[in-house]
Amino acid sequence: MLTLYDVAGNGLATSKDVNAITAATIWIDLLNPTPEEDAAVEQALGISVPTRAEMREIEASNRLYIENAAVYMTAYVIYAIEQAVPAASSITFIIADNRLVTVRYAEPKAFPIFLARAEKGHAPCASGPDIMVGLIESLIHRQADLIERIQDDVDRLAPSVFVIKGGQQTRGRRLDVALRTIGKEGDIIARVQESAFSIDRVLAFFASAMRERGGDSKISKRIKSAQRDISSLLDNMRFLSTRLEFLLEATLGMINIEQNQIIKLFSVAAVVFLPPTLIASIYGMNFKHMPELDWPWGYPLAIGLMVLAAVLPYVYFRRKGWL
Template structure:
């Protein structure tokens, strides 16, 4: 789908590709959402540049993501998509500056684009140029990334409360409770990892974007791009801090699982030691030799039972005195 946005913020959805009519002169942003090959060829013919395909966007080499060709500036960044779901992923988005126009090519629906389109009418008229709109769009992407990190921090705090708080209150939980929490921790780690990868690609893009002539000529766009670069750097450091907290939570959860397993093993070990002396007594008097003094003793049976009970009680209280129970 091709959507063209004019300088007055009105959008025009291009549906008829039967003839190659040029875009209106006041079009400043052309958004290609999951374009077909026919739509790509249509834009190439109208604008006069080569449009990257879906396979081109997957290249990870910086030289294939950030370059200038025939007076057109090509930039590709990885954005976080489906951050609110259990399977967040990265989607590659291409940004092309040609003349006074911005062209975006995407095969997903990052929320940052929806937020930017919804607020497009609030962009001042002096910002409605290709480079200025891209700077504003990148600012919205950075803000959305910050929102994702804030959401992740809130969820990790709740998870930490579940892991440590319930244990402090001695709330009974299912035997696999911590194992379930480990899967939740892995999900948060995946999200933060995707955010860090996205921020790394955005940092490279901003470094390249800051040097292009269209940005250097516009002081306001230049200042905004510098601000966005600082925001991305701060978000990268914050993401690293969150990743460290997740690592701590993971190690702590594994430690708690080991403690619970050791407690179970300790109970069985103590039980075996407690019942070992009675077993020894029973074994001695179960040998049934012909000449055993206690075989004809009237009080032999109750005495052996009492000896077995005493041999079990004494180790039990000894372990309690030592604090092993």
């Protein structure tokens, strides 16, 4: 789908007719574009629109470059942050003259958020670079919201690891859930970090291109502000990653303690029942000359010895604090 945005006062006017590209058109948004729409934009602006496969290239030279005086910047973006596991996609920003062309195969909520701000006159949209900075600012704000959600999840996760309550079976289930949650949150943090680094590289390349083109100083200041925001998000994510690593190690340690407790119980049971088994084995031998067999109190004495042999190790272990 192709959408054109023209300057209209302090806001933007929308059109979906590719033939309506005029000097007032400053933003062309290609969402899941067809080959015909790509070709129409290429012919109208004299640029090359990257394909979906080209947008997935990971080399910096394929994501950030200048071709025919147009600046190409592709960012890896996290979106749908309201879902349990957010989605990710690549978005290409193309600055051609004073226009912005966006190529995307996803619908991040940051785009309608920016458009809503532009309609209210709260977002500068007099040029393509203005719109690109505004879109990146919205993407950064959405990432910040996701990081805040992850931080809340981690805060709720910590007590489930360290607070000891419930029986053995309940604690085991709780630690299993905690381990799975830590893995999920760690994967999300890793993807958000990848997205933040990608946006940071885009901003650095964008700032360099604006300096070479003699761009507006106000846009340069906004780019620097966005870079500071990304830097603070990266610092926060490094802290969250460290905290998740600590919780992972603590969870694995608690699981090991639970497993050691089970093994210890089996070991104590073996030690407790070993002496009675020895006594029973001795008196179970079929020798003719065993004087205890003729004793009137031989049987009660054997039973008493077995009980005593079982109780003494148990008492000893209790006094040592091993049980």
